Amino acid sequence: MTATLAAPSREPVLTKITRSPALPAFVGALVIWLATWLVSGNGLWGTLAIGASVATYLVMVGIGQLFVITSGNGGIDLSVPFVMTISAYLGSQVMNGDDGNLVLGLIVAIAVGIGAGLVNALLVEVVGMPPLVGTLAVGFTIQTAILVFSSNSTGVPSPGLSSFVDGNWGPFPIFAIFGVLLTIVFAVLLKRTSYGRRTEAVGQSATAARLAGIDPRLVRAAAFVLSAALAGLAGILLAAHAGGPSLELGTPFQLESIAVVVLGGSLIAGGRGVVPGVWAGAMLLTLLVTLVNVAHVSSAVQNIVEGLLIVVVLAVARNPVFRKS
């Protein structure tokens, strides 16, 4: 009973990798990468570079979603796709195809996100709505604003932004490098800062955190603002990639942003977030779409494959039989 473990010296790196909750998703992404390469004949590196570039949008919103989920209390942000779309429209309108307005356009896109995040936080933490309902209500309200606004919107993102998201730096896609840097920044935020530590604490037990002098409402509110701000930025960047905003721009990200968090090994109930795992989940889903596209299968089959893969990865990740080190 007394598990008198001798204080373990630092864990060997290999054990750390094999016990990482993100491992199944990384292995899955690797398998699909190789499969896509075999089917498409696009070259091993080219497949990865394109995949990483496209996955970065999903990574950005996934990281925001991760902070909301990790802060617990049933945290989830369903307003993500709507915030992306409205930021894409408003940011494009401000930029109006002119590099001179680039910075202002980015600021507007992020500010729109912060505003939506504050409303989310207000509804959940002050009014006391469940996050699932509160953020969806905000999303629907934004949806109406998008419909009103889009009918006479003509703006497009600036060309400078487009070359940022689509350009290459030698063999490396610039945008994917940006995505990796962003992941490092937020991994540090979650694991090495006081704010990140408090986020995981609140997600594990809000009561214990409160008694330790942490205000759980403030911590969770910050996560909503962070998530929506990242969604706003991702929205304008995606518009730059697509050559302009569109009504359905954010739609696929609603559930995928949640899926990549869970696939990456973070706990859906909160308390433990794995930021690098978001990359694994995002690469998995993105490369999978590429694979079924180059394999010329119908979209129905595509959805079946996607669903099955998610089930397999999660089954492997959750089942203790596979997790014995």
Next chain:
Amino acid sequence: MTTGGGDMSETLLSVEGVTKRFGSTLAVDDAAFRLARGELIGIAGHNGAGKSTVLNVVTGRLAGDAGTVTLDGTTRDATVPVASADALGIRIVFQELSLCPALRVDETAAVFDRSARGTSWRTAAWNHLQTVLDEMFPGHGIRRQQQIRDLSIARRQMIECAAAMLPGEVPAKLVILDEPTSSLDASSTESFYAYLHRRAAEGLSAIVTTHRLHEMIDNLSRLYIMRDGRIVSEEVAATSTKESLVAAMGIGGHEAARERTVSDVERPPVPGDAPVRVHIGDRATGAEIELRAGEIIGLGGLEGHGQVAVLEALAKAARSRLPGPKRTLRQDVTVDGTVAYVSGDRGDRGIFRYWDVGQNVTIANLKRLSTAGFLSRGAERRLVDGWWPKLGIKGGPEDPIVSLSGGTQQKALMARAMAEDSDLLLLEDPTRGVDQSTKEDVYALLRRQAAEGQCVVWYSTENEELRHCDRVLVFRSNEIVAVLAGSEATEDAILSSSFAGAPSSLSGAS
């Protein structure tokens, strides 16, 4: 109160040669004991002595490595686990409270009461549970519509105890009670054992494990003492004393000696103008109580009479950015100084279960350990290493907190709060379900903190503990009905003032 003559009657349970290993640890080593029909026995020992493990093998929840268990004439191999102890006629009350927080009381009753079916299943289940509750804890005050999460920990424990006694498909022959009274106050505990004796007279047997040794002595017939996985002796409760049990459990003589000198230790008085100023003003009586630095203040009285509300109000008042007193039902509380809080409800209000011990200790001190928001690993390690030797925790700071026993977790939580170096230390029943030697460690830590000028406010459900305090505030119905000096704070005095004390007895105190 002891049930005599158990040995004369028919044997209900006989355990032979039960052994269980966890990795390299021999948790239970060749344990053997027997229990007669209608007998109430106890198993005593420290945290980690093997009590819970041997009981888990007996009930078949855990597969043993060797041994046999004979229940009511049927022998089974202890190495084979059993799907449902219920079907054998065994009921279990777990040490860690295991009710679903989101369910209502009547729905919870239905979880335990499989006979409640049909459209009025809630009512049927509640009626059964209420019958037991009324008999077991008269005046329990539990209503069927309440959600479990809104109930105090004591009422949740009452429900667990009562639910084990519900009539099931197979009538209960044996009840296993693992710390059944850890959150109950003295009068509830008494009525619980009275109920148990009535059922024992009808032929029910029970095995109790608890760290409250006097409960075992007063209420059970025989006690098996466990140490390091072995049953080292069998004692007759009637001829045992707390001291003899402690000696048998293997706490060294010096521990007992230290305990005796505790109340004699005089701390130097700290001047009254020390920085912490705490006022508890009772609106009903108009009396004001001022707490001073270096004092240990006990909050006593029956469980659930407003003590936790005062503790939480103290924490709120100290942390609030808005000036002005914080209110509880009856008191206005002002605090001038900083606070730290320790809860004995470790699972819900204490530990962070996915973290290691070190992270659990540092969480309340992040501000001091970080520069510009970034945590310094070095500073974090220094803080943990600084506290480690003072706590005597087995293992290392990198062990997961959930791998520790309850008492050890509590020490880590104490370290978390004491590392805050606050003016005021608030304790909410910190020794709940903790063994005697850990308790002594906790008392020693508190005395040291007070000697260093910290004001300690300590709520305990064990009146006996409150003799360590300088003053004891006795609560009844959210009011402070008496203030006893530490020397007057005997168990009898606290009990009598919590039942009979009139609010007027507050005059003359403080």
